Structure formats: structure tokens, C-alpha cells
Amino acid sequence: MATLRTRNGALLLKQESVPGTYEAPDPATDGILVEAPTINPTTQNVETDEVQGSLDSTAPIVGGMQVTIGGSFYLKGPGVPGEYPEWDLLMRIAGMAATQTRTDITGVTFSVTGASAEIADSGDGLAALTVGTVIHVSGFANEANNGEFIVTTSAAGAIVVARLTGATAMVDEAAGENVTLRRGIAAVEATAGGADSITLQAPWADTAQLYRGMPVALSGNPATAYISQILDYTAGRVATLSDNFSTPLSDSTVASIPANIRYAPASSSIPAASVALYMDGVVYRCTGAKATLSIEQTAGGAARCTYTISALMSEKADAAVPSVTYDGTRPGIWRNSAMLVNRRRAALQTLSVDLGNEVIFPPDPNGQEGFDAPIITRRRMAGSMDPNATLVATRDLMTAFRDGTAQPVAARLAGGSASRPGQRVGLTIPSALYTSYQPGDRQGVQTEQTGFFAQGQDSGLFLQVW
Secondary structure (H helix, E strand, C coil): CCCCCCCCEEEEEEECCCCCCCCCCCCCCCEECCEEEEEEEEECCECCCCCCCCCCCCCCECCCEEEEEEEEEECCCCCCCCCCCCCHHHHHCCCEEEEEECEEEEECCEEEECCCCEEEECCCCCCCCCCCCEEEEECCCCHHHCEEEEEEEECCCEEEEEECCCCCCCCCECCCCCEEEEECEEEEECCEECCCEEECCCCCCCCCCCCCCCEEEEECCCCCCEEEEEEEECCCCEEEECCCCCCCCCCCCEEEECCEEEEEECCCCCCCEEEEEEECEEEEEEEEEEEEEEEEEECCCCCEEEEEEEEEEEEEEEECCCCCCCCCCCCEECCCCEEEECCEECCEEEEEEECCEEEECCECCCCCCCECCCEEEEECCEEEEEEECCCCCCCCHHHHHHHCCCEEEEEEECEEHHHCCCCCEEEEEEEEEEEEEEEEEECCEEEEEEEEEECCCCCCCEEEEC
């Protein structure tokens, strides 16, 4: 008799065309790297109490089955800006809609002059890459010519670039390789600015909240390129930011949105997924999956997401664990990063946020288990943090809590492997309403244990990967 081990497992998810109809996930594309996966099938038993001439009860009647699947995964990027992370579908079945912002310029006509850090195009296709635009370059034979850059000089036939992070020099390379230059939203000069906001111009869109929750690269003023997050964006192209700048932003500030994936709360068009959970020789196949999840970031550690998937059972069968392809990146570390409370840097140990989804199985006697595929009926986003206590003049959480004053909370994960493009993760809560406040102690340091409600209709929380 075989002994089945818990570590020899894999979790695969595939979006369903028809909720509740199983579609087999592909190990080459649908795997999610998770920790400690569990499955809990439960039946809706009918307890009976028929009289049958004995003190013994009659057996219960086994009813329809519901399934929950639990575990955790690390929030990490795929390694290329503008590409979906491997946990994308799990985030979307939890009601977080994804927006991909990227534009590619691809061809074999690009060459590099290393001494001047110039990328030339014999096809004159670079005019859209304005000064201040953040680009990700891939495909050159010399790795020194690939990576993340910011444009410092722009023309149709050539751009001069500087590395956004690091100082690796570029080298001469002739055209011929199939090269991709990827951007998000091209840079524009501001028309006005302030300590925490900036007014932009076309070709940035005049659609309210279009860029809300996205990262933004600022240059010119500040002199050194700086990444912030957009808390609010108006039809007048005014972007309110997650940071406060001691030198106010101005018409010499240039803004660009890097290629990114943004996740935002959705109340409609939430997909369902088929789940295949392999556990050392057996597979549990489930359908119609929806989820809820929570995120926890710890100083000096990785960002972890804990999930609970609700689904209908399709079958349990014997099956070998397949060879699953993962994206190969490793989680970043929350160091040399950012944590901001009301646009000010805050030292703390833990920031946690829970989507608070309520997932139900609508009863339906026509269904195989007496239920339809699960749906999300309610969401209550809330969280907590434990910043080190400060003087009231520095930060006054007690008064904000007492007066019901909402404040923005933002975090950026950019340490360790997350210092590289395509592996950074950001968390933006535009309006955190404090719901509890308790002075605390952490190893002899005073803390402010603070709970909050992430308020806003489909706007309480944004997650960015870039």
C-alpha cells in the first residue's frame, strides 16, 4: 500500500468558460506555487430522528457536497513588467479585476552605442518614447543592453537612456536581434504640481480614475527618478499621490507610468475557475471556484497571501503529480522599500489586509450537489498595522481615529529580488478609516496597534505589479 506524502503536491487553476463546467488546467501554464495546500470537503447532512422501536437514532442522510481549499502563496512578480503573475487567476476569482498597461515596440532595427547609452532605430519608430518615459528593454544579445531604463533624450530615430536602478554600462551592439522596448504610459511634463499632487496633460487620458492605483515614475523634479503611487486621478488629469514631497512638484516634473498590472476590486464579471489539486498520487478536481484572501507584509520578510477557495467537487481520482512550469522568480523582501501612513514614512512590523469576501453556494435542486457554483455576495475590506508610536506633532493616529478622519496607506515592496523590474509589488489603500486604536509594546518599543476599514466603492484597495 502506497504512503501518500503531503509535500508532493501541486495546485493548478484554469478560468472556466461556463461557471461550474470543468476545464482541465494545463501544467505548462496554469500552475501556482503555493505552500501547505489543504482541501476540506463537507456535506450538508440531514440529521434524522425517526422512531424505530429502539433508543438508537437512525443514520443521517448525506446531502450535497461543498469544498474549500486553503493555502498561501508569496506575492511576487513574473520578472517582466506588464506580464501577469502566476497567481493572477486566483486574485481575479477573489474579485480583484486585472488591468494590463503596456505598449511594445518590437523589431530587428535597433542598435546600441554603448558610450553614449543610445538606442537607435533605423526605422524611426521611437518618437513615442518621450523624455522621462520608463522603458523595459529585452532581446539584445548583450545582457548589458537589456533591463529597465528612463529616457533622457528622445527623437524618432534614437533615444538616450539611463538605468532606473543600478549602473551597468551599455555596450555597442549592431541591429539584427529581435528586440522589444516596452512602456506603460509615455512621459509628459506637468502643468502644475504640489506637495502631493500633479496636474498632467495629453496624451494622458481625461478619464477619471483610469490610472488610479498604478505606479508612477517622477523625474526632473525630483532630480532623481522616484516611484510613487496614484491614489486618485480626475478627468482634469490631476493625480493625487501616495507620497508627500518636501520640494513640491511643479511644471518641471515629468511623469510616466511603467508597464504594470493593476488589481482593483470588482463587483461584476468575476470569473470562476476549475481547480486541480494534486496530492502525491491523487487529484481533486473542482469547479466553479471563487475565493477570498488576505495579504500580510512583515518588515524584513516577504509578502504572503493566504487564500480560501470555495468550489464544487467534480471528482477525486488517481493521478501522478504532473511536471508544472512556474515563472521561476523568487519573492522580494520588505526592506529598502516603502511604508507610508498619510503620505509619511512609518516604521512598523506588520501590515495586513483582508478582502473580507463572503462566498455562498446558491441553493439549486437542479444542480449536481443541490447548489449552483459559489458566488461572492459581499466584500468588507479591512486591515491592521502596528507602527512605532511617534510624537503627536509627527503623526496623530489617535485624533484621526477619534474624529473619523480617513487617511491613505501605501506600501511598496522593492527589496531583494523585488529591486528588479517585473518583480516589484505595491499596495495602495486610498482611504483607510481607522476602526480601532490601542497603544502597545513590541520588545520595549511603544507601538500604535491600529485597525482600519478600506473604504470606497470598488476602490478600497489596489495591488500593483511592475
